[in-house]
Amino acid sequence: MQQLRGLARGNTPVGVMSVKLGRSEDSIRSKAQSEGVSLSPPNRSPYGDVS
Template structure:
């Protein structure tokens, strides 16, 4: 297992499990606000980590559970 790292030295470190959960939440089109609650991190921290990991997050203005039908 690799060592977890943080940016700017603030907050707690991201574990591999945290990143995996972030990936799963993003794949499920979960809103960033909900992700932040589930991961117990700020929305800014979630966005920053997603960007660092190359994880696409749902657009802020789009309904999270869009139904095109």
């Protein structure tokens, strides 16, 4: 769970998480949902502050 939380905080795509954790994408999504871990990226620009 610590790895999953860390990867989610780092905005890691679920596909990459599945390789790193050795689990299927479905199992990662399911576990994250049951533990209340958000896999959605925060609303931030991938290019930093563009203002």
